[in-house]
Amino acid sequence: MSIDTDREVSASPEPGAPASRGGAPRESHARAWKGPGWGFLVKLLLMMVVNALGVAAILTAYRAxxxxxxxxxxxxxxxxxxxxxxRRTVPLKYLYPGLTFLAVFQIFTLFYTGYVAFTNYGTGHLGSQQQAVDAAMIQNEQRVEDSPSYPLAVVRDGDVLGFAITDEDGFVSVGTPEEPFEVVDGAVVAENGAAVEVPGWEVVPRADLFSDADLQAQVTSLRVPVSDDADDGSIRTREGSTGTIYISTLEWDPAAQTLTDTATGVVYSPTTAAAS
Incomplete structure (x- = not known):
């Protein structure tokens, strides 16, 4: 019996590889460079986007x-x-995106919700006791009767609004809701005592206050602390030209851990809502 050695022997296809009509394995469109090679290029571009987003997330996590x-x-x-x-992970190409979304939006959410539920990492526990006391005192501020009025000018630095007041000695102090008043050198004061030029700040013209209702509302609701101590009160204005002192009706006793309303005599403590 003779054997035909001129006949080509075809190689056996790889497991899982699609076969062509002649029996030879056919390359996936996502890996093929034959023809325009669009499949591989599309996959490459998508993976570039995925890697770019992944690296950005990694850098953000590193900084945090x-x-x-x-x-x-x-x-x-x-x-x-x-x-x-x-070549050997064809099923995972379809499963991995779904598993990723499942892990992020279901499993992680489930465990993180349980973690927050059994810890004090809620919004009500993020502030300190002193911050809570200061907030309560600020909310209960009232204008002090017979308190002196200070010539006031509204100043701003970009989107930040503040007050510039002139004291009895002619010194100009500037403050914002986040920063208490500090004396500023080089300010120019008009005849009425209000500052017209403040270094580092733009003095808001009075005409703008009258013509801009939104700005006027921001100014009348603005509160600038006199100092870092909430007991010292704040400066507020009703018309944007004079400032008066507002003092809280609550008094904080750090030794007894109580807040006392001086107007009603009610005492508030952490464990008792109100006691006479």
């Missing part, structure tokens, strides 16, 4: 010192690259 999230992002990005550039 969130090491767990950083580690998860690095591992997840490496797994994604391995899956979509490997």
């Amino acid at each position: 010192e969130s090491w767990v999230i950083l580690g998860v992002m690095v591992v997840g990005l490496l797994i994604a690259d391995w899956i979509y550039f490997s």
